[in-house]
Amino acid sequence: MINRPDKAKLYYPHMPATWWLRKRSYFMFMLREFTSVFIAIYLVVFLISLYRLGQSEAAYAAFVDGLRSPGWLAFHWVALLFAIYHSVTWFLSSAVVLSLRLGTWEAPRWLVAGAHIGGWLVVSVAILILYTVL
Amino acid sequence: MSEETITLNVTRFRPGQDSEPVLQSYTIPYRKDWVVLDALNHIKDWVDQTLSYRWSCRMGVCGSCGMMVNGEPKLTCSAFLREYYPNPVTVEPLVNFPVMRDLVVDMSDFMDKLKSVKPWLIREEEKPVSEGEYLQSPAQLGVYKQFSLCINCMLCYAACPVYGLEPDFIGPAALALAHRYNEDSRDQGKEQRREVIASNEGTWDCTFVGECSVVCPKHVDPAAAIQRLKVDNTKSWIKSLLLPKGGRA
Amino acid sequence: MTHDIVIVGGGGAGLRAAIAAAEESSNLSIAIVSKVYPMRSHTVSAEGGAAGVLREDDTLEFHAKDTIFGADFLADQDVVETFVKEAPGELVQLEHWGCPWSRDPDGKLSARPFGGMSVNRTLYAADKTGFHMLHALFQTSLKYENIVRYDECFVTSLLVDDGRVIGVTSLNLYTGKVEVVAGKAVIMCTGGGGRVFPFTTNASIKTGDGMAAAYRAGAALKDMEFVQYHPTGLPGTGILITEASRGEGGWLVNKHGHRYLEDYGLGPPSDTPVNRKMELGPRDILSRCHMQEHMKGNTFEGEYGHYVHLDLRHVGREVIDGKLPFVRELVRNYVGIDPVYEPIPVRPVVHYMMGGIHTDITGKTTLNGLYAAGETACVSMNGANRLGSNSLTELLVFGARSGRAAAQFVAGQQAPSASALEALAKDEQRRLDSNFMKKEGGTEEIAQIREEMQAAMEEGAGIYRDETRMKATCDKLSELRGRFANIKIVDKSEVFNTGITSALELDSLLHVAETVAHGALSRKESRGSHTRTDFPDRDDVNYLQHSMCYQTPDGPRVEYLPVTITRWQPEERKY
Numbered sequence: 001m002i003n004r005p006d007k008a009k010l011y012y013p014h015m016p017a018t019w020w021l022r023k024r025s026y027f028m029f030m031l032r033e034f035t036s037v038f039i040a041i042y043l044v045v046f047l048i049s050l051y052r053l054g055q056s057e058a059a060y061a062a063f064v065d066g067l068r069s070p071g072w073l074a075f076h077w078v079a080l081l082f083a084i085y086h087s088v089t090w091f092l093s094s095a096v097v098l099s100l101r102l103g104t105w106e107a108p109r110w111l112v113a114g115a116h117i118g119g120w121l122v123v124s125v126a127i128l129i130l131y132t133v134l
Numbered sequence: 135m136s137e138e139t140i141t142l143n144v145t146r147f148r149p150g151q152d153s154e155p156v157l158q159s160y161t162i163p164y165r166k167d168w169v170v171l172d173a174l175n176h177i178k179d180w181v182d183q184t185l186s187y188r189w190s191c192r193m194g195v196c197g198s199c200g201m202m203v204n205g206e207p208k209l210t211c212s213a214f215l216r217e218y219y220p221n222p223v224t225v226e227p228l229v230n231f232p233v234m235r236d237l238v239v240d241m242s243d244f245m246d247k248l249k250s251v252k253p254w255l256i257r258e259e260e261k262p263v264s265e266g267e268y269l270q271s272p273a274q275l276g277v278y279k280q281f282s283l284c285i286n287c288m289l290c291y292a293a294c295p296v297y298g299l300e301p302d303f304i305g306p307a308a309l310a311l312a313h314r315y316n317e318d319s320r321d322q323g324k325e326q327r328r329e330v331i332a333s334n335e336g337t338w339d340c341t342f343v344g345e346c347s348v349v350c351p352k353h354v355d356p357a358a359a360i361q362r363l364k365v366d367n368t369k370s371w372i373k374s375l376l377l378p379k380g381g382r383a
Numbered sequence: 384m385t386h387d388i389v390i391v392g393g394g395g396a397g398l399r400a401a402i403a404a405a406e407e408s409s410n411l412s413i414a415i416v417s418k419v420y421p422m423r424s425h426t427v428s429a430e431g432g433a434a435g436v437l438r439e440d441d442t443l444e445f446h447a448k449d450t451i452f453g454a455d456f457l458a459d460q461d462v463v464e465t466f467v468k469e470a471p472g473e474l475v476q477l478e479h480w481g482c483p484w485s486r487d488p489d490g491k492l493s494a495r496p497f498g499g500m501s502v503n504r505t506l507y508a509a510d511k512t513g514f515h516m517l518h519a520l521f522q523t524s525l526k527y528e529n530i531v532r533y534d535e536c537f538v539t540s541l542l543v544d545d546g547r548v549i550g551v552t553s554l555n556l557y558t559g560k561v562e563v564v565a566g567k568a569v570i571m572c573t574g575g576g577g578r579v580f581p582f583t584t585n586a587s588i589k590t591g592d593g594m595a596a597a598y599r600a601g602a603a604l605k606d607m608e609f610v611q612y613h614p615t616g617l618p619g620t621g622i623l624i625t626e627a628s629r630g631e632g633g634w635l636v637n638k639h640g641h642r643y644l645e646d647y648g649l650g651p652p653s654d655t656p657v658n659r660k661m662e663l664g665p666r667d668i669l670s671r672c673h674m675q676e677h678m679k680g681n682t683f684e685g686e687y688g689h690y691v692h693l694d695l696r697h698v699g700r701e702v703i704d705g706k707l708p709f710v711r712e713l714v715r716n717y718v719g720i721d722p723v724y725e726p727i728p729v730r731p732v733v734h735y736m737m738g739g740i741h742t743d744i745t746g747k748t749t750l751n752g753l754y755a756a757g758e759t760a761c762v763s764m765n766g767a768n769r770l771g772s773n774s775l776t777e778l779l780v781f782g783a784r785s786g787r788a789a790a791q792f793v794a795g796q797q798a799p800s801a802s803a804l805e806a807l808a809k810d811e812q813r814r815l816d817s818n819f820m821k822k823e824g825g826t827e828e829i830a831q832i833r834e835e836m837q838a839a840m841e842e843g844a845g846i847y848r849d850e851t852r853m854k855a856t857c858d859k860l861s862e863l864r865g866r867f868a869n870i871k872i873v874d875k876s877e878v879f880n881t882g883i884t885s886a887l888e889l890d891s892l893l894h895v896a897e898t899v900a901h902g903a904l905s906r907k908e909s910r911g912s913h914t915r916t917d918f919p920d921r922d923d924v925n926y927l928q929h930s931m932c933y934q935t936p937d938g939p940r941v942e943y944l945p946v947t948i949t950r951w952q953p954e955e956r957k958y
Contacts (some may be wrong), residue, residue, distance in 0.1 A: 003534045004242045005557040009149040009878060010232035015298040022205070026295060029343045093342060097361040103273045149878045167619065179830035183882045184874040188419075191586040193622045193713060195514055196423045212716050234557070235879040245420075245534075253522040255481035267478045269490030275483060282483050282515065286422050311522070318481065 032089050035082035042079045091116035140164040140215055141222035142173055144185065147233050155233060157224065158182075164219055170210040171199050174225065174237075187237035194351060197285035200292070201237050202226040207292035207349045228292040230301075241288055247304045248286070250330050251312035256323025274319040281314035281359050283352040290346035290356050296339055303339040304330065306346035306356030313359035316366070324366075332367045340364075386414040386531070387793045388786075389551055389566030391538045391593055393417035394424030395513070395775065396757025396782035397572030398520040399473075400746075403786030405527040411790055416533040416553050416564055418588065418884070421521045425574050425586045426778065429513025430625035430709060431497060432505035433775035435470035438494055441502045443467045450773060451951050453499040453665050454737075454766025455911035456927065457606065460949040462744050462764045466773075466780050473779035474506055482519040483508050485706070495706070496630040497772045499665035499958075501658050505772040510625050510709040516775060533564060537884050538592065539815060541569060541600040541753065542799075542807040548600070548752035549799035552811045556884070559877030561815060563808045567793040568752045570785050571597055572778075575736040575758040576895035577610075578888075580845075581837035583733040584616050584623035590888035591895035593759045597740045598894055602750050603931040605761040605944070607738035607895070608902035609912050611769055612846055614669035616732030618687035622717055624729055626771040628710050629662035631702055634694045635669070636726070637681040643691075647672045649958055654697075664958050667768040667912040670731035674846050685728060692726035699723075731846060735774060737765040737912065738902070741931060741944075746785025752792070756785040763929060763946075767911020818868075818890075819883050825871040829885050832863050832870070836889075836896055839863075844900050849917045853904040860897050861938065867893060898932040901939040906930060923953050 020030040045067070052063040066072070095113035099106060139161050147155040160177050168176075171189055178185050189199040192211045199210045204224050215223065231239035261268065290306035297303050312331055316324045330336055340360045347357040388404050390397045393415045404413050415421065436446050446467040451458050478484055478492065485493040485507050497505040508515035524530055536553040539561065543549070550565035576591025577583040598604050614635070615624040629635070632655060637643045642652045642661065649664045649672070656663055664672075673691060676682050682689040695703060695710075700723045703711050714722045739761035746754040746762065756762075757778040764777060816822075836859075843856025867890065874882030908922035909915050928943035 002242060002245055002532050003536060003555065003557060005232075005234050005240050005878070007232075010234055010240055011147055011149070011154060012232050013229060015230075015295070019295055019298065023345075025345055025348065026343065029341075029345075033341070093344075093361070096344075096347075096355070096358045097365060099277075099358070099362065101273070101277065104276045106276070148876060151876075178881070178885075180828075183829070183871075183885075184876070186874075186879045186881045188423075190419060190423050190588045191425065191428050192620065193428060194716065195511070195709075196425075196427050196586060198419065198423045235876075238879045241420075248522075249525045252526070254526050255479065255523075261479065263472050263475050263479065267475050267484075267492055270486055271490045272486050272488060274490075275486055279483060282518075283511075284518075285427075285514070286420075315481070318483075320479075320481070 032086060035086040038079045038082045039086060041075070042083070087120060088117065091120060138164040140173070140219055142177070143222055143224040144174070144177070144237070145226040146185070146236055149235060155227070164215060166216045166219075168215045170201075170203055170208070170213045170215060170223060170225060173215060173223070174210065186235050195285060197287035200228055200287040200289050202229060202292065207289035209287060209289070209351050212351065228288055230292050230294065230298040231288070239288075243301070244286070244288060244291065244305070244308065247308040248311065251304065251308050252323060252327050253308075253311045253315060255315065255318065255321050256326055257320070258322050268320045270319050277319070278314045278317035281310050281317065281354055284310055284354045285352055287351065289349045289351060293345040293349040295343055296341055300339055302335045304336050306360065309337060309363060310354050310356035310359040313363050316363070328367065328370070331363055337363045337367065384414070384562070385565040385798060386412040387566060388568050388570065388789050389414045389416060389564050390570045390572055391416050391551060392424070392572035392574060392757070392759070393419070393421030393521070393532070393534070394572060394574055394757065394778070395426035395517055395520060396759075396778035397421070397424075397570070398517070398524050399779050399782030400570050400572060400756055400786035400789070401530050402520070402524055402527065403783040404790040405529050407787055407790035409529055411529055411793070413530045414533060414564055414566065415530060416536050416538055416551060418535065418537040418556075418592070420534050421524070421532070422518060423588070424517060425589055426513045426517040426775070428584070428586060428623065429516070429775055430510045430623060431627035431630070432495060432507035432512045432772045433474060433516065433779070434497065434500060434505045434770070434772040435474040435776050436467060436504055437471050437474065437492060437506070438502070438504065441504050445501055446470070446504060448951060449499055449501050450764065450770055451766070452956060453768055453770040454764075455768055455921065455956050456923070456951075456953040457609075457763070457766030457910060457929070457946055459763040459947040460951060461947050462762055464949065465744055466764045466777065469780045470776045473776065473783060477516060477519060477779065480519050480523040482515050485509060495627060496656050496658050496663055497770070498626050498629070498663050498669070499659060499770040500772070503658070505627075505630070507627060510627050510707045513775060536562070537887060538596060539887060540811050541596050541750075542804060542811075543600050543750065544800065544803040544807065546751055548750050550804060552808055554815070554883070554887070556879050559880060561808070561812050563804050565799045565804050567796040567798065568754060568789040570746070570789050571740055571753065571755040571759050572757045572782065573759045575739070576892060577733045577736065579836065579892050579896040579899065580610070580733040580840050581834075582616065582621045582730075582841070584613055584621050585733065590891050592888065592891040593755070594739055595891035595894035597748065597750070597753065597755065598898065598932070598934050600750060600753075601934070602748050602753060603741040603933055604898045605738055605741035605763070605929050605931055606767070606902070607736070607898040607932055608906050608930060609737035609767050610733060610844065610899060611666055611735040611737060611912050612670035612731040613666055613734035614673055614731050615693050615729040616734070617713070617717055618685055618690045618728055618730050620717055621732040622713055623734070624693060624710055624713070624727060625707070626666070628693060628695055628707055630656060631706055632656050632698045633662060634697075635662050636692045636694055637676050638683045638691070639681060643676050643681060644669065644672055647675065659958050665768055666734070666771060668958065670846055671914060673731050683728065688730065690728040690730040693729045694726040695722045696724065696726065735769055737761065737767065737769050738899075742785070744784070745788035746781055747788060752796075754785040754789050756781040767913060819872060819886055820875070822870070822872045825869050827866045827869045827871055829870060829889055832867055833889055833892065836860065836863050836893060840896055840899070844903050846914060848903055848913070848915050850904065853900060856900045857897075857904060860893065860900055864893055864897070894934075898939055901941055902930045902932055905941040927953060
């Protein structure tokens with residue numbers, strides 16, 4: 001049992017729908033959440049392209065051709081930026097989640113995040129090279 | 135004596151009298167070594183006896199004096215006026231909590247949540263005191279030490295939009311303390327805490343905004359604690375799927 | 384509400400008492416009534432550590448002797464012997480309850496040097512020992528279903544029926560109602576009253592409410608003249624810079640860069656700390672040395688008066704961050720310098736009251752059914768000067784003892800009579816209404832009276848005292864008591880009325896101040912923290928006795944009670 005105030009006498013503040021505009025960090029958080037919408041759409045597009053490729057080379061070429069429109073190009077640029085933003089925040093977050101300890105020493109966050117981002121860059125560059133070489 | 139003054143806009147809420155909180159302005163002498171709490175004390179002592187707020191240690195360890203200072207959750211005993219001068223300073227009660235009076239919020243909700251995570255050392259078998267202490271290496275201490283530094287000041291709850299939108303969320307400080315005991319090498323109570331921690335109102339309500347850790351005056355990092363609890367719960371869940379008897383012997 | 388045991392105050396002593404009583408029997412209903420949430424209690428601010436014999440190079444005899452010597456032989460030696468014997472178990476018990484004590488590489492509890500202690504026996508949790516102890520106790524208390532809490536309820540009086548304490552009245556801050564919390568026994572654990580002085584390490588809540596309530600109810604306040612100045616507080620704010628900073632090797636230097644303590648018989652200086660020498664001398668002596676340096680013109684002068692330097696630079700960043708992180712945080716925040724690179728300005732500030740409600744070795748007071756523990760009590764283990772790190776252990780040992788004693792006491796007691804409770808509560812409501820809640824037309828400002836009281840205490844009851852100035856202080860205090868009757872109460876609201884609580888606290892402070900000043904005036908000798916320029920020597924013939932202060936309509940009456948000596952005959956106190 002604990003002492004409690006009379007609920008009827010309390011003032012209950014309500015959170016405005018625009019709460020995420022109040023602070024930069026809240027806005028960046030909402031942006032991070034919002035990026036998943038674009039990434040999801042991109043994935044759907046990607047899955048369709050795989051489906052077309054399974055149908056025939058011509059079907060795939062026609063589909064890819066359709067994506068060359070300015071609207072789709074713009075979408076892909078935005079999706080790319082968002083994917084990068086999401087990935088960076090993901091790897092920065094991973095440093096918070098992962099605690100690497102050796103005795104009393106704990107790996108500093110920048111090291112964990114740096115290792116993640118470094119690895120990500122290496123893999124991305126490798127894919128890019130493979131893509132251009134092949 | 136200095137002639138400089140500073141204006142404080144302070145929330146007043148008199149239950150039964152005001153239907154909602156209003157800001158009241160006080161212009162008082164400015165001193166560069168004053169914190170916001172000193173300014174409130176000056177008002178209380180010499181200008182307006184009816185202003186109510188909590189405070190005690192004035193050295194950032196008792197956790198009483200958390201308020202919104204210009205919209206940011208702060209311990210007013212460590213928020214210096216010089217950071218704001220010559221601009222006015224707005225002092226409001228911590229957001230996301232019901233307001234009881236002026237700058238005083240109702241935190242009984244937290245007291246219930248704290249208890250719900252069983253923030254005490256749980257042992258399968260107690261060792262008699264006569265047999266001495268449980269051994270714990272500095273490295274084992276280091277694993278949970280940071281999470282034991284929570285002063286229950288409630289700044290993290292004020293910074294957490296999830297708590298604002300979803301008042302049932304157990305919230306950063308209570309979960310950080312749950313993690314503190316889970317990670318203590320002397321504790322054996324993880325399973326007893328799991329139900330509450332792994333519930334919807336537990337860690338899974340957290341969307342990792344991360345502001346709790348930003349505002350924490352003691353660098354407890356509740357956001358890290360919650361994410362690590364999530365990882366731990368997930369591991370335990372996978373284990374329960376893969377192993378007979380839920381992975382428990 | 385009726386309980387078996389009502390504990391007033393939710394700090395270290397109160398929580399320890401509650402747990403001890405709860406462990407005696409799960410059938411007991413135990414209430415903790417506190418004007419703040421338990422984790423806000425001032426135990427939270429203790430930094431340095433808690434003493435107890437746990438290491439092989441130490442003995443109970445050493446600890447007892449250090450304590451008695453530090454107390455300038457005014458400690459009751461049977462109490463000290465019990466204290467040192469039970470201290471190790473209590474510290475281990477707290478370890479079992481999760482307190483994150485700092486550890487040696489082998490996983491055992493670590494111990495550091497502390498002022499006046501002959502060996503390293505002060506356990507610590509970095510430099511937030513009180514914080515960790517309080518939170519460990521509070522969180523542990525949550526698991527006992529028979530402990531109920533009245534958080535943010537301000538106890539205004541003890542209810543005494545026919546010589547027996549049967550509960551308290553408390554002002555519920557949430558409703559503004561005066562409620563009766565009845566119990567077969569009451570334990571006072573309300574801390575000290577350092578706020579009677581202007582410069583103190585004490586939190587704002589340290590207003591001696593429990594001492595004053597017991598005093599008004601007829602209990603004796605013992606050895607109130609003994610007020611400890613901590614030699615290293617920050618000028619202005621009075622924020623504590625722990626003695627552990629000297630235990631870890633910090634130096635006190637005057638404005639000429641000289642480690643002046645060697646000029647006062649505390650030498651020889653050495654680069655590494657030596658127990659009981661130099662900066663590890665006892666607090667009363669170090670505070671007097673500071674004042675002597677000031678009189679010689681060797682201190683710095685700043686906005687908040689004289690100060691010296693506490694130099695930690697040679698201690699190094701690694702030790703500071705590892706063992707004194709809070710010191711670094713506090714100095715950076717409140718002084719704006721980094722102790723790794725610059726010396727810290729410090730001055731003596733009021734820290735602790737050795738005196739308090741007179742109790743026996745079980746925590747029992749002179750009022751039937753009333754117990755007390757912690758700083759608010761005077762069980763007489765600290766005598767005329769407490770050694771640093773003994774008080775955190777004291778609140779465990781005597782908190783637990785009073786909890787157990789109260790639990791045993793209530794077993795044979797009838798529940799308080801409802802009619803007596805009602806009548807007493809009515810009287811108290813009337814007193815509160817006429818003096819506070821419904822008081823009209825006063826003109827005296829609370830803050831004005833408080834500031835004048837604090838100035839008078841600093842002037843007449845500070846580190847150095849003499850008859851003329853003490854008399855002036857006593858006169859000033861009775862003038863302030865008279866003016867207090869004409870106090871101005873503007874806030875008439877019900878919810879969280881801190882105008883009323885400020886007035887109630889000032890009432891308590893004036894009572895406490897009065898007992899300190901009158902106790903000091905009556906003691907015509909110098910002993911421990913009580914230093915009189917007109918009686919510079921210790922007088923064992925007349926004053927190897929505790930002062931006992933009782934309230935009378937004409938002001939405090941001081942009586943004396945002999946000190947209990949067991950094995951250690953008084954000798955000259957030299958370090």
